[in-house]
Amino acid sequence: MTMEVAESDTDKRQLHSKRKRGDDGDIDLSLLEAVERSHNTVEVLDLKTLKKLVFSFERRLKENIEARLKYPDQPDRFADSEVELHEEIQKLKVLSGSPELYPDLVSLNAVPSILGLLSHDNTDIAIDVVQLLQDLTDEDALEDNDEPARALVDALVENSVLELLVQNLQRLSESDSDEMAAVYNTLATIENLIEVKPTVSELVCERTKLLRWLLAKIRAKEFDSNKQYASEILAILLQNSTANQKKLGQMNGVDVVLQAVALYKSKDPKTSDEEEMLENLFDCLCCLLMPLENKERFVKAEGVELMIIIMKQKKSAYGSAVRALDFAMTKYPPACERFVDVLGLKTAFAAFMGKIPLNKRNKRERYQEELEERIVSLVASLFDGISRGSRRERLLSKFVENECEKIDRLMELYVRYSDRVKAETERLNQLKFEELEMDEDEIYSRRLESGLYTLQLIAIILGHLWCSEHPGMRARIENLLKLQKLTKKDVIDILQEYHDNIGDLDGPDEKERAQGRIQKFISAL
Structure with missing residues (x-):
């Protein structure tokens, strides 16, 4: 049984159009015509076929290196080997259909050879490799293949894939559609690597200048798909990493993101893609605002x-x-x-x-x-x-102006969220009664998600208003509670539960301060 591994027209144009960076001379057109007519086939992939593919790739790579060394100033003398190398890289794409063989690819020591081509003098060859890496690490290819995926990603990272990808990214000018696609595929590969190995999000920022490249990309005024993707990758890098948040803050990242957002202060995005990019930028901003020092930068900017x-x-x-x-x-x-x-x-x-x-x-x-x-x-x-x-x-x-209308609104919200939380609590208690496995922490977490957290914040605001000792505000709160058949005890119960669940994530001193503040409200009420 055979499987077709055919080149796309784009691939042919990409390699064979006269775009060889740093090279001079023409490519043998008869050779190109032969490539156009050819159809490359390989057997359905197994270990034996994989070894054949890798051996053939290594041989063509060696021939290309030798030809370039022998005829460094005569591109037409090594053009044949370049086309053949391109063909072998295309053949390797069939691997994405058999991710269970990734550990064998690693053991055959093919990874260093493949990654070495990211620095190839012919940018088109580097672009081929980026496409190959994107295919091999694609989410669809790796589905239900966690262990093989980790084996490949570990090998890629150990062989400097992050450094090589970002270096290649920096030399792409995005001057045509092929280079635009290569930038997109590079970012996609980095995203895929993070998906398999989350620690890559910090490794890539430690080892490369990716953050600097992304900042430059989102700073551009013109919108394009790669600016959108850059904003998404930046948000992913910042999402769960305090180290990356602080690092970007030190690189003037808060100011750059604010400048990018400021383009939309008085206009809306024109397309849904542009709208998504704007959301990504705000995601970046909110992540940046987690460390205290970046809050300071935000205020100063x-x-x-x-x-x-x-x-x-x-x-x-x-x-x-x-x-x-x-x-x-x-x-x-x-x-x-x-x-x-x-x-x-x-x-x-x-x-x-x-x-x-x-x-x-x-x-x-x-x-x-x-x-x-x-x-x-x-x-x-x-x-x-x-x-x-x-x-x-x-x-x-x-809260006093317009006849205490904001206290009325606050109590309206209090009642709505209180009813919602009560309904969810009853539902969870029923599930618990039916012996569904849920511990107290999980139940509390679900109640928070259903509106308890907002209800607690409303109770805290009521506590602040009550402690102001303003007679008009106190009277309004009491009247509204009575109107809803509620008492101050109901507010106290919410505050007490909040008090008892304050964690020490910010340290024991901060926990004590927070609990002391809530206790003050409870006592006053």
Whole structure:
């Protein structure tokens, strides 16, 4: 039985069009015509066939190296070997259909030879190898083949695939569609490697200049598919790595991402792809805002002001700007103070009251719900970050104006989230009664996801308002609780559960401070 391994027209044009970087002279057209007419076949892949493929590839590689050394200034003398080498690389793509043979490919020591071609003088050969690597590491190829995938990825990383891929990326000018495709495939390969081996996300940033390349790419004003993909890869690299977040912050990354986002402060993306890129950029920004030092950089770069402008312009990035502000102000008083100083309260409380700009994107119910939860978190951060002085008074006064309408809104949210959490708690208790295996931590986690976390934040805001000792606000809260057949004890129970589940992720001192603050609310109520 045989399997066709045919070249695409693009592959032929890519190698044989007169694009040899650093080479002069013409390629033998008769040879190209022969390649066009040929059909290469290999037997269905097994170990024996794999050995034949690798042996043939190594032989053509050796011949190409020898021809280039013998005739360095006569491209027409080594053109034949280049075409034949290209053919062998194409044949190796059939391996992606048999990932169970990847450990054998590694043991045959073919990986160093393949990766060596990423530095080939002919960029087209390097592009061939990038396509091969993308195929071999593709998610579809590796499905249900975890061990073989790890064997290949480990070998690739040990043989400097990350360094070679990024070096190749840096020499691609994206001057034509082939190089554009090569950039995309390089990024796809890096993403595939991270999928198989998550530690690659930090290794690639330690060992290469990929972060610098990605920053340069997202800084470009013109939108294209590779800028979109660069934003996605950057978000992946930052997602679960404090080291990468800090490293990018030190590289002026906060400012660069803010500049990229600022292009959309008064306009919407033109396409769904561009919209996705903008979301990726905000994902990057929110990840960057995890370390404390990057929050400081965000404030210095006038990120707070930019987010408020985006909210005021009421474009599609409105919700993303709220999310970024929430990240910036969480446990960082200077951002909260700046927010009040630059008159952000009016904009934030318009959103708090449900005055959210509607467009085709944010009409979705889940979008509005997420935005609502973010705004509650933002207001809670403001109360936590501004403990005294005129800024605190300005914040508190928002809940008194217009006949305490914001307390009415707060209690409306309290009742809605309380009902939702009660329903979920009853459902989980029923599942537990039916002996479904769930421990207390899992039950608590599910309740948090169903709205308990937002309910806790609302209770904390109520605690801040109650501790202000403003008689009008206290009376309003008590009346509204009574109206809903609730008592202060209900709020205290929520606060107590929150108090008891505060972890020590930020250290024992921070845990004690947080618990002390909640205990103060409980005592006051």
